[in-house]
Amino acid sequence: MTIRLVAMDLDDTLLRDDWTISPRVVEAIQKAKAQGVKVTIATGRMPISTRPYAKQLGLDVPVITYHGAMTQQAVSGEIIFRCVIPSTLASEIIQDVSRQGIYAQIYLKDRVITQTFNEWSQEYARIASVRIEEADLSKLLSQEPEGVEKILCIAAESDLDKLAPFLRQHYGNKVHITKSKPHFLEIIEGSVNKGVALAALADRFGIQQQEVMAIGDSFNDLEMIQYAGLGVAMGNARSEVKELADIVTVTNEEDGVAEAIERFVLNINV
The missing domain is CATH 3.40.50.1000 (HAD superfamily/HAD-like)
Structure with a gap:
């Protein structure tokens, strides 16, 4: 071969x-x-x-x-x-994740944006060597005509293992859900x-x-x-x-x- x-x-x-x-x-x-x-x-x-x-x-x-x-x-x-997650769908997912008390950030081309900075955003910025912006995600997504490349949820692995089945049940094949690290649950467009x-x-x-x-x-x-x-x-x-x-x-x-x-x-x- x-x-x-x-x-x-x-x-x-x-x-x-x-x-x-x-x-x-x-x-x-x-x-x-x-x-x-x-x-x-x-x-x-x-x-x-x-x-x-x-x-x-x-x-x-x-x-x-x-x-x-x-x-x-x-x-x-x-x-x-x-290939992006449509803005309306991304907004729904962010709201569901937020209700469960899980930190999330969205990716728009070469921008990373979160609702509120915390220890997770600080650690991610250190690992990836990128600047994370803080903004009202609902407002931002309502103004974004296309969508976002990725949503990242960061939490203890046990919390993410509870979140993933919930998201799969609610969104089916609209999104692809995977893990890159034990505390990183990654969400992209389903195809x-x-x-x-x-x-x-x-x-x-x-x-x-x-x-x-x-x-x-x-x-x-x-x-x-x-x-x-x-x-x-x-x-x-x-x-x-x-x-x-x-x-x-x-x-x-x-x-x-x-x-x-x-x-x-x-x-x-x-």
Whole structure:
């Protein structure tokens, strides 16, 4: 099997726990690119938070952001695909989430907006290195003609595990609900996910499904790992992800992305 396209999640996959990319991973990616392999990022992050890593790796290709709700050219920022949660639906969801006492923030292109700052917004801003705006979400959504890329709910995992079934029951296939981290419940438009976006990208490049490798660690990576000809779970991945992956590499702290690329793209015995 020849791999011609590699898609990597960012947090807890490509990135170490300190949000840096190890030299070994950088080297493996550069060698793969030198062989003509397309390498991209598929993340739940917003474009502005993804671009520094794409630039560090020299990835002048479309990158998948917002779990597949937006695909942008990495360097220029040209939007190739965008799919939003309609404003009226987003407003309903925000109200339901707020009634349950759960913190939420909305994403509008490269803006992050919340109703009221708290410890969750401070922690998120630190992790993602972005500025979070504070605004009346109901008023803002009533003035937004299209919609938002994503709604993120942040809370203890036990609280999110109660919220998710409620949202699925009320909104059905209008939205796609997933987790990227134990305390991050992510909501996007119902027809998109990382797998759908990766399939569209492979088609754009004229690459067959069996020539795609996808690497990830959490629930939001499941669809792309299942789509790919070779689905790779990180050693630190959720057990549910490991069970559905074709192989399990080592952890993000042990250069799991590099190991996978070396073995299956560069054909180096590691």
